[in-house]
Amino acid sequence: MVLNYHWGRNRNHSVAKNIIINGEAFEVYIDAINTQENAMDYVNLVYNTNQPWLRSMNPGSVNSIKSFFGNIMFQRIVYNVGYMKGDKSWYWMGSFNDVDNDFSFTSAHEIGHEILKLYATDAFYSYKHKGSSTLSNTIPTNKGGFNYPTNGEIDLMKYYNNDPRWYDFKRIAASENDVLGLIWLTKINIL
Secondary structure (H helix, E strand, C coil), X not given: CHHHHHHXXXXXXXXXXXXXXXXXXXXXXXXXXXXXXXXXXXXEEEEEEEEECCCCECCCCCCCHXXXXXXXXXXXXXXXXXXXXXXXXXXXXXXXXXXXXXXXXXXXXXXXXXXXHHHHCCHHHHHCHHHCECCCCECCHHHCCCCCCCCCCEXXXXXXXXXXXXXXXXHEXXXXXXXXXXXXXXXXXXX
C-alpha cells in the first residue's frame, strides 16, 4: 500500500529507518485500512491517459474557515499515464513502474495533507507545504524555497523547485516530525 511505505519509517524504507523518542530509536510500520468508519473525506481517484496532464490535489476536510475556503478545489488523486498533452507538444510519461512510483508518492503526499492539518491545527501549514510554497506556487530557492536533496531523505510534504529523478522516489518519506504528529493523533501511550 502506498501510504505504508512513504509514511512508515522502518527497515523496509530505503532511507527513513526510524523515529527517535526520548533518545531511543523506534521503527514505525503503517497499515492503512480502506474504511468508511472514522474516516477522512473521500478523495476521487482519476485515471488520466492521452489527454492534458492533470494535477492531484486534496485540501482535506473542513475544520476551520481557512479549510472551508480551501475546499473550493477538487479533491482528487490522478494516475497520469501514457501520452500527455503539454503546452507545445505531447510527451510520454514513462514506464508503468515509473508512473506507479509517481502515483505512490503523489497519493501519500495528498493524503498527508489531512494528517498535517490535523496535528498542526493550522490549515496553512499544510496548504503551504510546511513553508515551501505559497497557496499557489513553489517558493524559489533565492527566497527560502528548496531543491530536492541529492542524498538522504526527501520530505514527502514539501514542494521543491526541481523534479526528482524516477529512482529518487524511494527516498521520499514523511519526515520524522510528521510521523510523530501522526502517532500523536492516535493518542496511544508509548511505554
